[in-house]
Amino acid sequence: MIVSLKHDADAGRVLNELAGRGLWVSRVERSASGSTVHYVIASHSQPADPADLARIDGVAEVTTPKPAHPLVAAQGPVVTVGGVKIGGASPVWMCGPCSVESEGHVLEMAQVLAKLGVTFLRGGAFKPRTSPYAFQGHGDAALGWMRRAADAAGMLVVTEALGEGHVPFVAEVADLVQVGSRNMQNFALLKAVGRAGKPVLLKRGMASTIEEWLLAGEYVLSHGASGVIFCERGIRGFDDSTRNLLDLGAVALLRHVHRLPVIVDPSHGAGRRDLVLPLGRAALSAGAAGLMIETHPDPGAALSDGPQAVPLAQLGPVLSDLGGAYAKEAVQ
Template sequence: MIVMLNPKHNQQLLAQSLAELGVTAYPAGANRVMIAGNDADLANRLAQLPEVLEVVPVARPYPLASREFQQEDTVIQVRDVLIGGSKPVVMAGPCSVESVENIVDIAKAVKRLGGHVLRGGAFKPRSSPYSFQGHGEEGLKMMAMAREITGLAIVSEVMEPDKVALVAEYVDILQIGARNMQNYPLLREAGKSMKPVLLKRGLSGTIEEWLMAAEYILAQGNPNVILCERGIRTFETATRNTLDLNAVPVVKSLTHLPVIVDPSHGVGKRAFVRPMARAGVAAGADGVIVEIHPTPDQAMSDAAQTIDYQEFGLMVEEIHRISDVLHGTREKTVVGV
């Protein structure tokens, strides 16, 4: 259960009361603690403590992330973009930031063609120690310049707890990659930063584990988590990964957090990015993140799954029209699992 505390509560008295009740309370953000289980009798006694405003019973193992705790959708504002609102958000950019010219050119295209957020890798997690590992802080500076010119928000990955502060200085949204979905020290630091966090699902992360990873961030008092489905690992080898669009409606039913999809990594082949972006929005996603490049075949990394500007423009157009279809029928919607 989540225990909502009086903002003016006396820490010491609270600790004493909890000790008398024999319970362990875990921090769960400002003026909130989490207590395991949902014992009605205990909830009652807690509710009577002067330090306690309210006790919210939650059965899911990710209480703050669950719809039980918060029914209405979380909408996250990043500069002038709303993520999780009524319009699908579009994030796009190169796999790796390559040069100032390149990132500015791409940023302008993203802006012109209807995108909202510029993505770009500066610190790159690479399977081989002998691959290009990204331009690091220099890359972030290049992205910041592109933001200055276009007004787009920017998102980039952070790979270690120690670098959260540095990356957060530059970006509007911190990205936590699939390989780090269960890197708990990193999740905690990202939580403390209070920056919006784009949390990718791990290649073998169950939906429950993914939401529990989000809980690590929320438990630090940072409510701004954007979930991102980017493909799971299955036996199928025709695609790089298997973009699991089932996860979209499932996750939307379990959590109030916004969910976007990454068809570039999910399917791994250029020709299938646009159809899967469409399908993601049709499944109910709050937006997409894709890899684009003026000349995809010359991209420094992920060339096979990167689309060009023309394809990107068509994609943006289509997902908006599909989003309109969903809004058209939303009022008639029947609910129930």
């Protein structure tokens, strides 16, 4: 947004007025003659009505640029997946193991999760691992295991498409196609996922800005995705006390300013199961539409990410507590 002043304006007074409205000025530009001042409003300013700013004494014109991501801006705060509204009146839980380990394993878990009110069965069939020697997932077979387990329990499936070649089968099996953090700016994959026409869960890149995240969402929508749900899963910080730095400011910004549905993944956000509950409460208070939580019947024996998985036997009380936190926030 650019606020242009009249020739005889008191520039200092206008600047004070802008600050009083919660606006930061990123830079000041002057015309070639130096007679006209333009205040360029920083992107981290709070929303402001251009008509209101134009009424400030000394302001000649307020110019608002077109959004760089118009499809994302027009989407709205609710995306429906398989009849379930994400961003609606009730929180949505997406729970399951980091990796799908066997058909019996995921079938047993789905039955328990469904009874706890979990809507989406999550789990990785294809696992992007930092080390090439770590468990990479069971691939296509695991997708079939997830679908059959979810159908038997009356659940929906969210799982990741790791590469372009995976998209057709993943889109056939999953109700919600996930793009992982490492692939948020894999533009060929984003296009392929968009062309599948399914709703997409877009995880934020571990070193990505919010604008880059929103533009990645624009990619999938512009190529045909029926909706995009953003997932905050933590970004790279300098402190290794937690696995990642969970950015709840981004959650509040996307939900309350951009009016978009956001799912928060506190499991990856902290990498510690003891912080899943307090971070989950905070995420819901910030405006999250739901949570993605890793769980496992025996985390010590999990093939991947065991230390951050909530034991399945403890998940019920956690979700009950979180549901109460969401209801309290909705009343306020």
